[in-house]
Amino acid sequence: MEKIQHKMVAVNGINMHVAELGTGPTILFIHGFPELWYTWRHQILYLASHGYRAVAPDLRGYGDTTGAPVSDPTKFTTLHVVGDLVALINIVAASGEDKVFVVGHDWGAMIAWALCLYRQDKVKALVSMSVPFSPRNPKFKPIDGLRALYGNDYYIIRFQEPGEIEGEFAEWGTYRVLNDFFKYRKPAPLFLPKGIGFGTSDDDPIILPSWMSKEDLEYYSSKFEKTGFTGGLNYYRALNLNWELTGPWTGAQVKVPVKFIVGDLDLTYNSMGARDYIEKGGFKKDVPLLDDVTVLQGVGHFLHEEKPDEINKHIHQFLNSYICIKPDHLCSINENKWCIGSISHKIKETLRRYLLE
Secondary structure, three states: OOOOEEEEEEEOOEEEEEEEEOOOOEEEEEOOOOOOHHHHHHHHHHHHOOOOEEEEEOOOOOOOOEOOOOOOHHHHOHHHHHHHHHHHHHHHOOOOOOOEEEEEEOHHHHHHHHHHHHOHHHEEEEEEEOOOOOOOOOOOOHHHHHHHHHOOOEHHHHOOOOOHHHHHHHHHOHHHHHHHHHHOOOOOOOEOOOOOOOOOOOOOOOOOOOOOOHHHHHHHHHHHHHHOOHHHHHHHHOHHHHHHHOHHHOOOOOOOOEEEEEEOOOOOOOOOOHHHHHHOOHHHHHOOOEEEEEEEOOOOOOHHHHOHHHHHHHHHHHHHOOEEEOOOOOOOOOOOOEEEOOOOHHHHHHHHHHHHO
């Protein structure tokens, strides 16, 4: 972990904390809720050791990133967050690197889908985890639809009133709240009834997920103790505003190569209609370059932390399939391929003559 470098970058009116490691084609890792750049620690180390430059920011409202007006949920739309990431890509991308690879989980996946939709020109290929693409329904606002479907105790509905769920989180304690989120692995929607939450009490022992160490949870807790949860909750509070602002993209397809990975115990995979959408053609219709769907058996929502070795190999194999070797860093044969120029001059010239023939 001490190898990972940290810096602050001024983007889109905020100061974004970025963790990075490695050299080579850039991979932008986008975290979800309640996560941080730290959620990608296993992937950063692995991909950096395999010839990539791994870049993982704390999104606006999270961790060590500062400057976003946390008291105003309207400043947390996908347009704002994608704006942050486009500015970041422009800064961290290597010379001649017009596009980057993107990996997203949970809200990070939702932001990644939006990035691909708004700025396809910035994305070489996407690995999306847990959350598939969600096409805009012109008939229903998201919060209205979720309330009608699941009721007022559904976690996203509970998140809507500013200050309310934060007050309950404060009573439960940051450490316990984070642990309850991370260890949730029921293949069913998450409900947080007022005053009951996850159903645990102060007297219950805190039992960590098998894949998380005490040090891991303490790191997360230290950051959320400092920032609070409001920044992350604002992403949920902007869902209806996202719907209002994205009318021009109704019916639009995501046209970048995609690999989707989900655990069969993930609450998102088991939400109403999700499996049918993923498995019966709807997903492929909206994302025509969907390359592969991988469902991991016996795995929950935080799959990249629960099964890091397996996820690392999936990411590496998929991204490698979109890398080609060509000496001038310009892929005229296939625009979805990345070029590596680190091979010897003699090999480059041999390949050049072969390709030209």
